[in-house]
Amino acid sequence: MAHNADANRAAKRWLWLLVIPWIAMIWVPSYNKVEPQLGGFPFFYWYQLFWVLASAIITAIVYFKTKTRSNSGASAGDAR
Known part of the structure; x- marks a missing residue:
């Protein structure tokens, strides 16, 4: 039980x-400019x-790091 609490x-x-992309996009004055241009x-x-x-990459990383491992240890009797 204590191991489960530590894992959580x-x-x-x-x-x-997940806060990093949110801060990057909510702080509009940091990117409200024209220069530098990239590919026009x-x-x-x-x-x-x-x-x-x-954000997609960060979300994938967080997903794989936080998903429970109990699904991979399911017994064969649980499968349909």
């Missing part, structure tokens, strides 16, 4: 990674596109 605490620490796109647009991709 460790899993909750990974959830803090103003900074405002490619910065947001970058965070779409980065």
